[in-house]
Amino acid sequence: MVDSTRYSRQMLFAPIREAGQEKLANSTVLVVGAGALGTVICNHLVRAGIGRLRLIDRDYVELSNLQRQMLFDEDDAKQAMPKAVAAKNKLEKMNSTVSIEAIVGNATNENINELIKGIDVVLDGTDNFSTRYLLNDACFKHNIPFSYGGVVSSRGMTAFFIPNETPCLRCITNEGTGSGHTCDTVGVISPAVDMISSLQTTETIKFLTGNKDNLRHTLKTVDIWYNQQYDMKLSNPDPSCRTCQKNEYPALQKTAQNSEVVLCGRDTVQIHHKSSMDLEYWEKQLAKVATVQRTPFLLKAAFHETINLVIFADGRVLVQGTEDPVQARIWYDRYIGS
Structure with missing residues (x-):
């Protein structure tokens, strides 16, 4: 039996009632990322009475968070x-009745199958598309809904993908063509985060309580500062999609993980995710947050935290100042993105 006192106001809501609350209590979700999106998502789900929450994040708390x-x-x-x-x-x-599993680590194609075991919905609280594609591919391979969300500056977007019913994330985005805008280069305002993560959670609660007829079925984009929003209907899947149509799941392939390479004795990790990078463009982007120096062959961005990023036109990035691939990836995602 659910606690009718704790959830009384939620159970008064006609689409949920006691039956929906029971379904929530019997549900398990995975939230990948405990940053801006992830903390709001977890807050809403735990207060709403989700039964079990598995949470994974690789980072630590800093004052700027x-x-x-x-x-x-x-x-x-x-x-x-x-x-x-x-x-x-x-x-x-907040809610001692919820079972919470916290994992300090990185979601990879080596552990993703274990992470999604027994999961009813996967929610995206990440800050980069390479991890999102990993979640997308794993969810569609194992028939698990995927609640996608992303925010930067004052704008964000979100969609709820269901295997065999909707297209997947790969169908509506082009891998490797990101703008390079991240929260650490162009900033972010908290209300935009709240809006997108609340939409992610709402679609998840609709699904878990059996209210699938009320799902939005759109890629929703909003900019709360410039008062813009629009919905793109989730139409038919892309026939050439390697995930939901060809069942290749590229992010799950061992050779496609975009591995980080530690350069022995150099306190440096090399990351090679892009086929090319425009040095002039990245000079303008990183000059906002670092001391930059560009030559005809490379761009060096020096940060106060003794970390340097060295960017090459062929897409390679050297993260200097660490030999920890996880920390290097954090810096890469923070300033380069996907």
Whole structure:
């Protein structure tokens, strides 16, 4: 039996009632990323009475996170707490009846099958498209709905993908053609995060409570600062899609993981995700947040934290100042994106 006192207002909502609340209590979700999107998603799901929550994140709390990552506080930042652990600590105080599993780590094609085992919906709280494609491919291979969301600046987009019923993320986006805009290069405002993550959670709750007829079935894009929004109907899948039509699932292939290579003895990790990079473009982008130096052959961006990014026209990026591939990937995603 669900706690009719705790969830009384939610159970008064006609589409949910007691039957829907019971379905939520018997559901398990995976949230990948405990940053801006992920903390809002987890907050809503735990307060709503989800039965089990699995959360994975590779990063730790920093002071700059507190402006928009709602589950963290100054003590978490001072202690450099892993985000997954800090989030779990807060969530358990909100609702002790929810089973919460916190994993400090990176979602990869080596562990994704284990991460999605027993999961009813996967929710995207990530900050890069390579991980999103991984989640998309795993979800469509194993017939699990995928709640996608992304935010930068004052704009964001979201869609709820269901295998065998809707196209997938690959059908509506082009891999490797991102703008390079990230929260660390062009900023982000918290209300935009709240809006997108709330939409992600709402579609998830509709699905889990059996209200599939009310799902939006669009890719929704909003810009809350410039007062723009539109919905693109999720039409038929792309016949050439390697995921939902050809069942190739490229992100799950061992050779397609875009591995990070540690350069022995150089305190450097090489990341090669793009086929080419416009050095002039990236000079303008990174000059906002780093000291940059461009030559005909490369671009070097120096940050105060003793980390340098060295970008080559052939798409290679050297992350100097660490030999930890996970930390290197964090820096790459933060300033280069997908």
